[in-house]
Amino acid sequence: MTTASPPTTKPLTWLITGCSSGFGLQMARHALAAGHRVIATSRDPSRTPELVSEIEGASPAGRGRWAALDVTASSEAMDALLDKLESEGSQVDVLVNSAGFATAGAAEAFSDAEVRAVFETNFFGAYRLMRACVPRMRRRRAGVVVNLSSGSGLESRESLGLYGASKSALDSEREPPGPAFFLPFPPVSSLFSLLSLTHTHTHTPVWTE
Amino acid sequence: MAREVAPFGVRVLTVYLGSFDTDMSAHVGQAAAGLPDGGDAGGGDYAGSLLERYLGVFAAGPGTFPVHGDHRKAVRAIYDVAVGEGAGAGRGGEIQMVLGRDSVRRAEEVRERLDHMLGVFGGVAANVDRDEYAGGDGADKTTSADPLTQLVKQTPAHAT
Numbered sequence: 001m002t003t004a005s006p007p008t009t010k011p012l013t014w015l016i017t018g019c020s021s022g023f024g025l026q027m028a029r030h031a032l033a034a035g036h037r038v039i040a041t042s043r044d045p046s047r048t049p050e051l052v053s054e055i056e057g058a059s060p061a062g063r064g065r066w067a068a069l070d071v072t073a074s075s076e077a078m079d080a081l082l083d084k085l086e087s088e089g090s091q092v093d094v095l096v097n098s099a100g101f102a103t104a105g106a107a108e109a110f111s112d113a114e115v116r117a118v119f120e121t122n123f124f125g126a127y128r129l130m131r132a133c134v135p136r137m138r139r140r141r142a143g144v145v146v147n148l149s150s151g152s153g154l155e156s157r158e159s160l161g162l163y164g165a166s167k168s169a170l171d172s173e174r175e176p177p178g179p180a181f182f183l184p185f186p187p188v189s190s191l192f193s194l195l196s197l198t199h200t201h202t203h204t205p206v207w208t209e
Numbered sequence: 210m211a212r213e214v215a216p217f218g219v220r221v222l223t224v225y226l227g228s229f230d231t232d233m234s235a236h237v238g239q240a241a242a243g244l245p246d247g248g249d250a251g252g253g254d255y256a257g258s259l260l261e262r263y264l265g266v267f268a269a270g271p272g273t274f275p276v277h278g279d280h281r282k283a284v285r286a287i288y289d290v291a292v293g294e295g296a297g298a299g300r301g302g303e304i305q306m307v308l309g310r311d312s313v314r315r316a317e318e319v320r321e322r323l324d325h326m327l328g329v330f331g332g333v334a335a336n337v338d339r340d341e342y343a344g345g346d347g348a349d350k351t352t353s354a355d356p357l358t359q360l361v362k363q364t365p366a367h368a369t
Binding site for chain 1: 210211214216217219220221222223224225226227229231232235236237238239240241242243244245253258259260263264267277280281283284287288291292304309311312315316318319322
């Protein structure tokens, strides 16, 4: 487990996706150990009851919570979760987009279903949560969104072109240089190519890998 | 988005992670089509290629290749940068972060690739302006009547 560090910031409320394993789980543990409030989420909490108990066992009661959240579900569920928090006098200070997965294959041969599935979680899911949280953060004039990307989002090796594209798409959505226009991976970018005149883009389209 | 919401105190931090000791790599799916043109059964254009070898590594699972990153250490670093403590002290404005030696190497490769591209095409790239803007001295001939360019001029390269 992590070493608790005494918080020099006031306790923040963290909303974290993908907490059933890996980075999401460890972020939940670390933020709790540091004294913050955590809403850990996963698609199906019933698959990891021991983790749910661990997070919800943090004291004082209520500091650690676990909620079912499928990032591929509609925005309504996300807004409902945030509305519920705000009705309790709370709000999300830090959003961590950790849920994600990879499908490997030849870049020329992914099926529509495979492409949609990877993008649905890695891009649409993360973006939907940002769309739900960021306006509220903006109105409060405070908030942090942490998107866990990959070296593949910068440039993917052979077999991970689809995964890299999905990460790159989310990275581009918040790309710093130039206006913050959407630049999904080609060929959908044709509509946006006019807008991308001044947008310097460092990410590799899926089929140059 | 980072630039749009930064004036309102909202920060979007992207973390470029290398390979770490989670079970993500154990759950990398394989595309149903396999290697095109029967590569799996022998023959086919991709037989013996890096693509085939990477697919084989993912199919065999993480036990077959070393993973250097400790995700607990990485989470500590991400936490620090998110809250501006420890490794994140004084770095509260950073919007891009790299973690893992392999990810550092990847970023360096991208930089090298960009430098190469600029070296090869920088001359051609600068000589495709419309005639009224083309000038041997490369001077900026934009006017205040060009709103998009004026917007771009307001955007610093690295500031949030």
